Amino acid sequence: ITQEQFILASQSLHLQRPGSDAVYSVGLYGWRKRGLYFFLLLLLVTMIVNLALTVWIIKVMNFSVDSLLFFRSEKNVTLNARNNQGQLTGQLTVGPEAVEAQCQRLEVRSRDGGRLLFTADEEEVIMTTEKFTITGTEGAVFGHSVETPLIQARASEDLKLESPTRTLTIEAPRGVEVSAAKGPLKVSSRKDLQLESTEGEILLDANTIQLVTLPVGIYTASPSQASQEQAIYEVCVCPSGKIYLSPAESSSTCQVMSNICLWS
Secondary structure, three states: OOHHHHHHHHHHHOOOOOOOOOOOOOOOOOHHHHHHHHHHHHHHHHHHHHHHHHHHHHHHOOOOOOOOOOOOOOOOEEEEEEOOOOOEEEEEEEOOOOEEEEOOOEEEEOOOOOOEEEEEOOOOEEEOOOOOOOOOOOOOOOOOOOOOOOOOOOOOOOOOOOOOOOOOOOOOOOOOOOOOOOOOOOOOOOOOOOOOOOOOOOOOOOOOOOOOOOOEOOOOOOHHHHHHHOOOEEEEEOOOOOEEEEEOOOOOOOOOOHHHHHHO
8 A cells, every 4th residue: 555545545535523512621630639547547547546545455455366354453343135125134343352243143164155153142042963962161141941851961971950058949830750771870968868758658669678887776885895795786766757777686676775765
């Protein structure tokens, strides 16, 4: 193609723009541009300062997803629970002298939350644990009655029921049973020991029944001489119920030794 043909072809393909179209330049110039740059710089500085403060607070307060959350206060720490109306429904206060909880019902559950271990309300306190241990040297003090079907000591340890200054009473409308399956049963008293049955009997059932340190009626003036010579005695009972021993002979000697009854 010749140069003249190229020029003519180029002129025929050239499109003429309408004379009414205007060209406008869009952009920010002058103080608006400087203001935008200043705003972006200020926003960047604010973000950096906030990030730095957040990192500093986390470091100072020891916040971590793998550690415990601590609340510290010079006086006390109080946690409040409110309903949707703003009314106080529960409160837990940890102070220097006591921990106080105010709520309608206090519950303590197991680690998985399925088993109820302790509950308390205005009417009663319930403990559902398998074992309740009191390790204080003075034990537990109850101002009123305690209801339980079983009082049992630990394995290889003794169980002691004691009233240091007053009486100890055990009552049951259908009977009281005291037994020692593998050892002796000892009942001692500083003063009188009274066995009383208003309607039934007092039954002593054993292979051997011993009544030691009973008064002994003797013929001789020396009790030691009588104990060496006499091996068999007769059990005698005074009208007052006092029991004493009398030397056994072919016939009863209780009447002869009845002067012991005068001492009772």
